[in-house]
Amino acid sequence: MAGLTKKSRSRKGGKSSKAVPPGQAKRHIWTKVELETLNPLLQRQLVTGSKVMLARILLKKGCVVPLHSHHNEQLSYVIEGVLKFTIRGKDTIVRAGEVLTIPPHLPHLVKALRDTVSLDIFHPPRMDWIRRTDDYLRR
Numbered sequence: 643m644a645g646l647t648k649k650s651r652s653r654k655g656g657k658s659s660k661a662v663p664p665g666q667a668k669r670h671i672w673t674k675v676e677l678e679t680l681n682p683l684l685q686r687q688l689v690t691g692s693k694v695m696l697a698r699i700l701l702k703k704g705c706v707v708p709l710h711s712h713h714n715e716q717l718s719y720v721i722e723g724v725l726k727f728t729i730r731g732k733d734t735i736v737r738a739g740e741v742l743t744i745p746p747h748l749p750h751l752v753k754a755l756r757d758t759v760s761l762d763i764f765h766p767p768r769m770d771w772i773r774r775t776d777d778y779l780r781r
Contacts, residue, residue: 664692672698680779681705683754688771695767701725701754708778709751714764716744723758727751 675687675698683705687698701707701723709728718725719741727734727742728751735755736742744750770776 680776681781684779686771690767690772693766695764695771697762697764697768697771699758699760699762701752701758701760703754703757705754705758707752708781709749710778711747711749712764712768712770713746714766714768715746717763718742718744719761719763721759721761723760724755725758725760726753726755728753 670689672687675689677685677687677700679685683702684707685700689696718727718736720736720738722738724738725736725742727736727744729744729748734742768776
């Protein structure tokens, strides 16, 4: 799986890709966007606009994102690998090429069944991720 290496590091208080000023376009190159290591099985990169956030998420097989919810609407597009989402006690398998929509405030748990790369879109942007106050992911 691309990107999940021992050389990657997390910088507490570091910057994700800078927000785009209103009225301006900005090109982002994933290889130049900070790769943040949250735990040994989970890494991410963030690109944030004024009203939406795109996260490239790298999960190693066996990674579990604990049950959580947020006020943000979420689209999770699996590029490579397989994720199992548990929502209201029901498992939904999302494979490469598939997208899961998650409405605001819906509790969900995620498990990587294989090494996985996903692109997740959030509206509005996840301020807990930007501020790095998402301790539930850093265990």
